[in-house]
Amino acid sequence: MPEPKFPWKLIMHRRTSSLRSYLCGKTDESALRFQNWGSIWVSKKQISSGGRRPKKKIYGRDHNLDKVMDLQKKPSLILHLKSIIESHRHRRILLRDLEKEVGFVQKWNFMALIEKYPTIFYVGGGSDRTPPFVTLTEKAAKISSEEPEARLLMEPILVRNLRKLLMMSADCRVPLEKVELIGNELGLPLDFRESLVPKYREFFSVKDVNGKACLHLEHWDSSLAVTAREERLELEGVPASNPSRKQVRISRDGNYSGPFAFHMQFTAGFRPNNSFLEELERWQRLDFPSPYLNPRTFEAADPKARKRVVAVLHELLSLTMEKRMASSQLDAFHSEYLLPSRLLLCLIKHHGIFYITNKGARSTVFLKEAYDGTKLIAKCPLLSHIDKFVALSGRRVLDSCNQIASSPISSRNYSSSSHLHV
Incomplete structure (x- = not known):
């Protein structure tokens, strides 16, 4: 079959009526009437994305916060074994009883941990009268007593x-x-x-x-109805009223010096355009009710009430020791704090304030400003x-x-x- 004189691309496919009808509706009919239906000429323009630019990805990964979860794996095992040892009489546990506490599979992870950290865990016994047991070393026991x-x-x-x-x-x-x-x-x-x-x-x-x-x-x-955000602004000496647009403009990193602003910390690969920054500035300047006021007095569709939800999530994470919480834990407080049904979308939208990582056994939400x-x-x-x-x-x-x-x-x-x- 001679090659056509127009720029077509050859695509091999099965002979199906649905595909033929689709192609016949959008291409030159003469180009499709070939005796051999094992191949069809399709315009390159038809198989392209239509000239549209791909949607810009705004939610990037924060490798430092992902690494935090990885770095917590070993300490969590150490602390778990420490709590098991201290819960037993004489602050020791027989190695043969370890399986009863953690299961058969997890037992071997703890056995490797005991062998790897002799500065924390001491293995004794092993004679006919005393079966092998594990306890804390003298130095570890001293620190634990504090x-x-x-x-x-x-x-x-x-x-x-x-x-x-x-x-x-x-x-x-x-x-x-x-x-x-x-x-x-x-x-x-x-x-x-x-x-x-x-x-x-x-x-x-x-x-x-x-x-x-x-x-x-x-x-x-x-006196307790003061958020961590307000305490930070007071420490920084931020005025109690919004400055005029001419005096202060929002910076490229999304931060703005105002009494209703949140600290932004975008990922390294995020490059906001001017329209995004203008919208963010309007949001940063928008006043909102305190998260300590009763949420039932506000309309959920009000932009100020939606900004208040961000303040509630910010304050909840600020009350935790490590300024992070599993997403399922945040989701559990829907009825108490009247949080939105699409909580995950809210967290993703405000990715300059919160970060969600899937590292570890469960999804975790970080308060970005709490970490360096x-x-x-x-x-x-x-x-x-x-x-x-x-x-x-x-x-x-x-x-x-x-x-x-x-x-x-x-x-x-x-x-x-x-x-x-x-």
Whole structure:
């Protein structure tokens, strides 16, 4: 068959009526009437994307925050084994009983961990009278004994954060099961319902609501109704009113000096155009109600109410120790904080403030401004103690205690918090 004189591209395909009808409707009919239907000439223009430019990708990966999740894998195993050892009598566990605690498969991961870190774990016994057991080394046990002191320093911080958590909810109460769901992220002890709540009856009470035990706020304190964002702006000396557009323009990184602005931290590959920056500036200048006001008094479709949702998510993450939370944990607070149904889309839209990573066993949401690369800027006493223990493994700790002490954000959030009057 001679080659046609017009620029067609040969595409091999099966003889099907649907494809022929599709092609006959959009190409020259004479070009399709060939005796051999094993091949058809199709215009190159038809198989292209129509000349449209591909949609710009705005959500890039933050490799530093992805790395944070990778760096947490070994410390989490170390701390898990430490808690298992300390939960047993004489602070030791027989190696043969380890499988009962963690299962057959996970047992071998812990056995490798014990062998890899002899500075933390000591294996003894092995004789006829004493079966092999694992316990903490003398140095690890000494550092572990300092945990009650760190917990004591954490107590006023926990009380303050729990009060703020309840103050943001629509009815000033949260089901206990949901508080327990994020208890590890807040730094709460496992028995906080028995050890912490009864100790502060002027602030908390447990009440039954519709068959569910709920943690209820007893006393409202307007001095606590200040967000971490507002504290940062006050520290930076930002004026209480928006400057005129002529005086201050939004920068290419999305940051703006105003009382209603959020700190932006886009990924390295993101290059916003002028229209994006203009829209972002209007959003940064938009005032919005405090996340500590009752959300039922605002219309969900109001742009100010939508910006308030961002403030609620920002404040929730700020109350956690490591300024991050699993997306499923955030999603659990829909009814208490009247969050939007499409919460994931909200987080993705504001990717300069939040970052979602799929590293690890579950999806995790980070508060970007809380991190400098892979380092958490501000650390609470409990995290400092954990870092000191994990440092025995010989690995480099993610955050330096010296950095924490010198950080203005750290001193504002934690150093002063240990002297709070509760």
